[in-house]
Amino acid sequence: MATGEEKPLMVVGVDESEQSTYALEWTLDRFFAPYAPNFPFKLLIIHAKLNAVSAVGFAGPGIAEVVPHVDADLKHTAAKVVDKAKGICESKSVHDATMEVFEGDARNILCEVVDKHHASLLVVGNHGHGAIKRAVIGSVSDYCAHHAHCSVMIVKKPKIKV
Numbered sequence: 001m002a003t004g005e006e007k008p009l010m011v012v013g014v015d016e017s018e019q020s021t022y023a024l025e026w027t028l029d030r031f032f033a034p035y036a037p038n039f040p041f042k043l044l045i046i047h048a049k050l051n052a053v054s055a056v057g058f059a060g061p062g063i064a065e066v067v068p069h070v071d072a073d074l075k076h077t078a079a080k081v082v083d084k085a086k087g088i089c090e091s092k093s094v095h096d097a098t099m100e101v102f103e104g105d106a107r108n109i110l111c112e113v114v115d116k117h118h119a120s121l122l123v124v125g126n127h128g129h130g131a132i133k134r135a136v137i138g139s140v141s142d143y144c145a146h147h148a149h150c151s152v153m154i155v156k157k158p159k160i161k162v
Helices: 018-031 052-056 063-091 106-117 131-137 140-147
Strands: 009-014 042-049 098-103 121-125 151-155
Touching: 009 018, 009 063, 009 106, 018 063, 018 121, 018 151, 042 063, 042 106, 052 063, 063 098, 098 106, 106 121, 106 140, 121 140, 140 151
Parallel strands: 009 042, 009 121, 042 098, 121 151
Antiparallel strands: none
């Protein structure tokens, strides 16, 4: 890469799941650690925090009292996710990763961030839900694979055979 050229951007979506942690670690081990300190990508780590009203999922008497507590819990979870991602990056000597938290559906947030920043690669974990559960709740990785305007890498944690 010639000097002065902008490095391509890699976006990694993270949440509180074990699969997400694995995907971030796997990505850092293969795309960043071997190249330190001359990483081939700029790294942007994204966490999508649900909106409190969406998380509650109902309206009616008492919602005004519940929403602030749910929102505080969601903010606390987002802070933990970001702190964990920072810790993982630091442990792999990746000190210049950018972390951002957005409010909304992860599927839409990740695709919007890819478009906004003209990312070259989006990395997401895979929760391994079955076909029925995926059809009912949706799959972030599946949605992104079909709608993101860049290459999408879905990192699956290997199942341990007993």
